[in-house]
Amino acid sequence: MKQPISITAISSISPLGSDLESTWEAYLNGQHYLTKKRFGDQHEWVSTIQQEDIQKIEEIRNADPKYRSLDKTVLYALFAARKAVADAGWTINDDFGINIGSSRGATELFETYHKEFLAQGKSSTLSSPTTTLGNISSWLAHDLKTHGPEISHSITCSTGLHGVLNGVAWLQSGMTHKFLVGGSEAPLTPFTISQMKALKVYSRRGLQKEVDFPCLALEMEKKENTMVLGEGASVACMEIGEKENALAQIVGVGYATEPLKHNISVSTDALCFQRSMKMALGDFSPDEVDVVVMHAPGTIKGDSSEIKAVEKVFCNKLPTLTTNKWKVGHTFGTSGSLSMELAILMLQKQQVISVPFVEAKNLPATINKVMVNAVGFGGNAVSLLLSRT
Known part of the structure; x- marks a missing residue:
């Protein structure tokens, strides 16, 4: 950036x-x-x-x-x-x-x-x-x-x-x-x-x-x-640039596509997400990320592979993980934009929106940076790093 x-x-x-x-x-x-x-x-x-x-x-x-x-x-x-x-x-x-x-x-x-x-x-x-x-x-x-x-x-x-x-x-x-x-x-x-x-x-x-x-x-x-x-x-x-009326700032972007083994496949540990999240982090430390808004479509493989990718990138200090698909469903091409909206709202309101049936871990005292993930058929991942203004 x-x-x-x-x-x-x-x-x-x-x-x-x-x-x-x-x-x-x-x-x-x-x-x-x-x-x-x-x-x-x-x-x-x-x-x-x-x-x-x-x-x-x-x-x-x-x-x-x-x-x-x-x-x-x-x-x-x-x-x-x-x-x-x-x-x-x-x-x-x-x-x-x-x-x-x-x-x-x-x-x-x-x-x-x-x-x-x-x-x-x-x-x-x-x-x-x-x-x-x-x-x-x-x-x-x-x-x-x-x-x-x-x-x-x-x-x-x-x-x-x-x-x-x-x-x-x-x-x-x-x-x-x-x-x-x-x-x-x-x-x-x-x-x-x-x-x-x-x-x-x-x-x-x-x-x-x-x-x-x-x-x-x-x-x-x-x-x-x-x-x-x-x-x-x-x-x-x-x-x-930095605007006085900004709701949040985009301070990192990442993207990646991984080789396909099947028309709808993503690797077991979502290599595409590992690459996109690392690119979005840039020079920032993984420890600076407070929350990750996951793509997490509600499928067994989709959810587990993304979790494994997060664990690979953030290692021993996992941020709080959340998603909104349990609440609004998977809106295909809109889903990443709605996840970005959720990230901005959490930055603005300084409150994590957790998944009610999943234990919320590592809740931050303040929310300063949020990572947002999205991926689709073809293993084409995107990650954004948003920062509080």
Whole structure:
């Protein structure tokens, strides 16, 4: 890092709410936000945005005729981006860059148009433009009236944090002075759920017999995979240097990809995470990290390999470990951005949000630095080191 990057605003729409205070209150209550939803003739666990926020999304959709044909991934990102930009005090003259990604993109629209094609043998006029991944950043640039660079990308579940990496690179190159980054995901569709079930990673807990927590993310004694999908968007405003209105600073970034032995494999001790965390630490001592917000998807191998990677990097002085997937589900490309939001809230509030069914260890007296991890299919890990301002 040539110089720190200030995060001057962060905004999200998720199962926890659509503003930072309600999101923080939801983190404090110790309850999960996973619900059962019927897909065909079966119920599955999912995590949806709240009913009042669904109405807010519909208001955006109906406010402009052009927006009525857009997928939820675009609308979620529009909602979060408008609030973040306003909170940061950015104006249309800023010409800030945009990099919003999505693992799956316009899943709902794509499935709708595909069904239409199978039934009628032809596609609707808007089927191609409205299901293009580049839709997200392009529509945000249109809506926010910025003329800066716009990038959309998909790097599976680390998409949101890869957006942060891109923003850091642009800012430190001097090619722009502000960047809006994040992820948006709306994967709660029959085909997407079916894909996760085919991988045998989806949670069956509590579908037949009541349980306290359907997703056991970070629980090392579980005997079954317990991943649950969630939806939402999370974006952050980034500016070069130290800013008075910064919520936190990015003081380290790391990334790595490990050789694949299988399409969904990560090595037993997550070599990709070891490399990304060491890169993010840079010249900082591992002892300076107070909390690690884990990727921890709730699968046996995914959780255990990341834990082993943390143990390799931090050795005898482990920081406090936490995750939010037991509470909001796995939001694919948004997940890293929501983890970054949790990290910023803990830095701001000076309180660790623990996993209720996992013993909290090594709780810090003060929270000064938090590491955030994300990884996706392909072993493409990203780690960020955030610092209190």
